[in-house]
Amino acid sequence: MKRVSVVTINFNQDQITEELLISIAETNTYEDIEIIVVDNGSTVNPIPKWTLKFPDVKFIRSEINLGFSGGNNIGIKEATGDYYFLVNNDTEFTTGLVQKLVDVLDTHPQVGIVSPKLNYFSDKSLIQYVGFTQVDYYTCRNKAVGRFEKDIGQYDNLLGQTGYCHGGAMMVKRETCHKAGLMADNFFIYYEEVDWGERINKSGYQAWVRGDAVIYHKESMTVGKKSAFKEYFMNRNRILFIRHNAPPLKALVFYLYFVILVVPRNIVSYIKEKKYNFISILFRAVWWNITHSKNSEELGFTVNKVS
Known part of the structure; x- marks a missing residue:
């Protein structure tokens, strides 16, 4: 056994x-x-x-x-x-x-x-x-x-x-x-x-x-249905996943898709929901991927305050 x-x-x-x-x-x-x-x-x-x-x-x-x-x-x-x-x-x-x-x-x-x-x-x-x-x-x-x-x-x-x-x-x-x-x-x-x-x-x-x-x-017991924490890591890690796994050409297409379609769409959604602070959270997630290697252990977010 x-x-x-x-x-x-x-x-x-x-x-x-x-x-x-x-x-x-x-x-x-x-x-x-x-x-x-x-x-x-x-x-x-x-x-x-x-x-x-x-x-x-x-x-x-x-x-x-x-x-x-x-x-x-x-x-x-x-x-x-x-x-x-x-x-x-x-x-x-x-x-x-x-x-x-x-x-x-x-x-x-x-x-x-x-x-x-x-x-x-x-x-x-x-x-x-x-x-x-x-x-x-x-x-x-x-x-x-x-x-x-x-x-x-x-x-x-x-x-x-x-x-x-x-x-x-x-x-x-x-x-x-x-x-x-x-x-x-x-x-x-x-x-x-x-x-x-x-x-x-x-x-x-x-x-x-x-x-x-x-x-x-019992889904979303830890970070809530929608939070700044979740929004940051969902966007940051979506890009990071592509950096880890996608071939160069497909990665390039994704980056264009994300910048041209995803970012504007998300910003409009944040404004409609009056979650204006999420706009800066989104840009922080993108900026982390620009300024850090794909293996960097720096998270870019204070995690111990999350409950």
């Missing part, structure tokens, strides 16, 4: 993280499992109380917020499993979830990473994800398969390759990480799992999705 390390990140969301840990305890039937929680520099360190409340869980404290990519990388480095199951802390497990994903990795050597179906926690009959299309380098856009569809069992037999796995829940082989590397820390949050997926795909492994394995997701 392969050992599974479940890795999740907490940042100022003690109750949400505890709800995840309880859901794992109530639904998990897989025997060889370890659970690792990385506290990403929360204002108040929750680990002392957690060690008493959840004695079987391994807790790691980072004194600074390292984001989704950095926090998960810390957890992976401390994990002892053959497979790493990276899950958002705002998720809820279902019975048999871990076993179903392990079965995919055990029986398909070409698969390096696999995701379950994600349904929204607020409406568990509504699908968020059953796969991603490949990113179009010309626009840096892709689509989530099944999003907002009512779940009537139409994907229960789905088992196969997809463009990328979902950052909210993805199980990856240890050997995949050795070959493709870990997530790029400088993405911090947003596009990091797609960038990682590109490297996993290029390393020779496939990304798969299993439709009868389900996890529920």
Whole structure:
């Protein structure tokens, strides 16, 4: 039996993280499992109380917020499993979830990473994800398969390759990480799992999705539906993803598309919504990519104030 390390990140969301840990305890039937929680520099360190409340869980404290990519990388480095199951802390497990994903990795050597179906926690009959299309380098856009569809069992037999796995829940082989590397820390949050997926795909492994394995997701619990933080990193990392992955000609087309169409469209949207401060946030995101190398660890945003 392969050992599974479940890795999740907490940042100022003690109750949400505890709800995840309880859901794992109530639904998990897989025997060889370890659970690792990385506290990403929360204002108040929750680990002392957690060690008493959840004695079987391994807790790691980072004194600074390292984001989704950095926090998960810390957890992976401390994990002892053959497979790493990276899950958002705002998720809820279902019975048999871990076993179903392990079965995919055990029986398909070409698969390096696999995701379950994600349904929204607020409406568990509504699908968020059953796969991603490949990113179009010309626009840096892709689509989530099944999003907002009512779940009537139409994907229960789905088992196969997809463009990328979902950052909210993805199980990856240890050997995949050795070959493709870990997530790029400088993405911090947003596009990091797609960038990682590109490297996993290029390393020779496939990304798969299993439709009868389900996890529920309380989307946008950390940074809100729309915030300056989210707007900055979504725009900054969209450009950074292209810099990391696109061939020169396709990258040039994207830059023209972004400057001529995306920037004006976003500015008009900000003005209509009276979010005038987002205009400077957008230009900061663009300017970061002009003034920093694609591997720079300087984020250009004060992240520890985000809650």
